Amino acid sequence: MTADAPLQKAPLSEAQEFLTACPDVQAIDIVLSDLHGIGRGKIIRRHELQSLFKSGRGMPASLFAQDVSGHDIGAAIALMDDGGGDSRCWPVPHTLGYQVANGRGLVLLQMETPAGDPSPLDPRNAMIRQVARAGAMGYRPMGAFELEFYLVDQDRDADGKPRPARAALTGRRLSGTNCMSVDELDEMSPFFDAVYEGAAALDIPMETLISEYAPGQFELTLRYRDLARAADDIVRAKRLLRSTARRFGMDACFMSKPFAQSSGSGMHLHLSLMDETGVNIFADPSAGLLAPSMLHAIGGIRNCMAESMLVLAPVLNSWRRFAGAVYSPVSNSWGAEDRNVALRIPAGAAQTRHFEHRVPGVDANPYLVAAVVLGAALDGIGAACAPGAEGPNGGAYYPPMPRSWLEAIDRFAESAAMNAILGAPLHQVFSAVKRGEHDALAMQVTEQEWQLYGTTL
Numbered sequence: 001m002t003a004d005a006p007l008q009k010a011p012l013s014e015a016q017e018f019l020t021a022c023p024d025v026q027a028i029d030i031v032l033s034d035l036h037g038i039g040r041g042k043i044i045r046r047h048e049l050q051s052l053f054k055s056g057r058g059m060p061a062s063l064f065a066q067d068v069s070g071h072d073i074g075a076a077i078a079l080m081d082d083g084g085g086d087s088r089c090w091p092v093p094h095t096l097g098y099q100v101a102n103g104r105g106l107v108l109l110q111m112e113t114p115a116g117d118p119s120p121l122d123p124r125n126a127m128i129r130q131v132a133r134a135g136a137m138g139y140r141p142m143g144a145f146e147l148e149f150y151l152v153d154q155d156r157d158a159d160g161k162p163r164p165a166r167a168a169l170t171g172r173r174l175s176g177t178n179c180m181s182v183d184e185l186d187e188m189s190p191f192f193d194a195v196y197e198g199a200a201a202l203d204i205p206m207e208t209l210i211s212e213y214a215p216g217q218f219e220l221t222l223r224y225r226d227l228a229r230a231a232d233d234i235v236r237a238k239r240l241l242r243s244t245a246r247r248f249g250m251d252a253c254f255m256s257k258p259f260a261q262s263s264g265s266g267m268h269l270h271l272s273l274m275d276e277t278g279v280n281i282f283a284d285p286s287a288g289l290l291a292p293s294m295l296h297a298i299g300g301i302r303n304c305m306a307e308s309m310l311v312l313a314p315v316l317n318s319w320r321r322f323a324g325a326v327y328s329p330v331s332n333s334w335g336a337e338d339r340n341v342a343l344r345i346p347a348g349a350a351q352t353r354h355f356e357h358r359v360p361g362v363d364a365n366p367y368l369v370a371a372v373v374l375g376a377a378l379d380g381i382g383a384a385c386a387p388g389a390e391g392p393n394g395g396a397y398y399p400p401m402p403r404s405w406l407e408a409i410d411r412f413a414e415s416a417a418m419n420a421i422l423g424a425p426l427h428q429v430f431s432a433v434k435r436g437e438h439d440a441l442a443m444q445v446t447e448q449e450w451q452l453y454g455t456t457l
Contacts, residue, residue: 007112008128010091015053018096018105019046025098028105032059032089033235035123035430036068036314037365041109049105058086061111064121065429068315073436076429080121087111087119095232097202101194101243106202108232120425123367124231130374130421131228137382139273139281141227141374142354145234148212148219148265148362150253151188151245162258164216165250174215184211188218191248195220198240204233214262224270227374231366234267256313256361257320264321265362269373270346272354273297284350290336291353298334298343298355298387300380301373305332305342305359306399307415308372309408310434312360316441319405321361330359332395340392368422368430375421409434 019025026046031039040063044052065076088111095108111119118125134141151165151174164174167187178184185192192209199206205223212219222233241252257264272282273293282294313319313330322330334343334355344356360369379385388397395401402408412418413431422430 006116007090007110007118007125008093010053010093010096010107012050012053014091014093014096015049018098019049022098022105025103025105028096028107029099029239030057030089030091030107030109031235031239032063032109032111033123033365033367034063034066035121035365035368035433037123037235037238037363037367038068039235039239040066040070043104052107053091056088056090056112057109059089059109059111060085061087061119061121064119064426065433067433067437067440073433075436076432079425079428079432085114087113092124092232094203094229095236097236099240099243100198100201101240101247106236106239108235120423121429123365123371123426126422126426127231127367127371127374128228129423130371130378134273134374134378137378138276139378140275141271141273141370142224142280143227143230143269143271143370144222144224145230145270145366145369146219146221146266146268147234147237148217148267149238149241150214150255150258150265151191151216151218151250152253152258154246154249154251162253165245165248168248168250176215177213178211178215179213181211185209191244191250194244194248195241198244199237202236202240204237204240206237212263212265214259217263217265227271227370231370234366254362256315256318256363258317260320266321266358267360267362267364267366267369269357269360269369270354271357271373271377272352273377280351280353282353282355284353287350290345292384293381294345294353294355295387296380296383296385297377298380299385300378300383301343301357301376302332302334302388302395302398303380303385304372304376304415304417306401307411307418308376309359309402310405310412310430311368311372311418312364313405313408314361314364314434315437316405318361318363319408330401331392332398332401333392334387334394335390335392338392372418372421376417379417379421406438409438 031041089109092108099106110124111122152162153165157163168191169187208221210219245252333341335341336345337347342359419427
């Protein structure tokens, strides 16, 4: 598939099979992921589903020029030349399923241009272009994302601040770190039983559940499979968690750093490449050695790590996760079995060797993360890039990492590598949207500023 090839559209048979299997479903959520990974779309009625699969559905491309709150960013709109008309969206294969929590269906969408090409502004299309590029090189990208998140009360505390949720089984307010506490998982079991039931209905391959490093923080792992489907899994899993949590009097929180004194939430990406015979090209060639292709991929990622940080940490809150963080590396580093580095090579069987990119926050768009990580890895393999020195302090050779959100915006906007991987339209619009978000927040006077300066200066 090239950049101007038709989209891979879900066949009509998927809609027909769904309608037969779910005769009582009367409505379906149709969801397009915007630049931030936020679902934008509609709820259609049962009789409209086959038409969606046959003819698509119109939505404005200006959805990709909105900030996280859904407001248009003027500088991003100015970069578009579509005249504000609708572009056609089509169902993503293998994403139509039944939502147990609300009784509706769910299907993800992807956008094409009026000429019938994949929209250059759609983040999923950017990922698919890199997957296709890997295919042209003889590789099949495989991956999985980890999903860390908080469960918080829908009601604030007496001071108006968010707080961890009460356990679904006992009603106890979650407190204490309780990392990997099985008892805490048991107290939340009614909620997670509902999540796993919902995941089975949607064919989301959820696996291990962990109580993480803070009150109300949890981690779910998803099965390793084709990278594109792994990214779709995360988009649907976040919707499932939100919808289920609401019905338990909780909210699922996907901020990177919701509580200043507690650990942040990441979305680590595990990635490997298979050749045309199904063999992992990152597999160790012999005992004690790493495959050259693995090392070259790491070298490529390190070459543009600093430039890619806006994708990996896309909002102001993302950067709080790196301040005094535990196991949240923001250095340009790599190593084997070391959770203090950005690119970790986990222990395991030689034939399953892969690397884990530990920098992305849970607030990042999984499609953009997949696109830039895979694209940089392919660049590294193509150029036989050296990985550089191993260890947490092995990044001296590389450009310094950005120290703030604004610096990350500047570095991303100036990056030729990000422009090439994401395509000029998406690169320019994402830069404009993030700069618009930054400028809007910079104009706000916070309560903390009033406390510090209001009657003091």
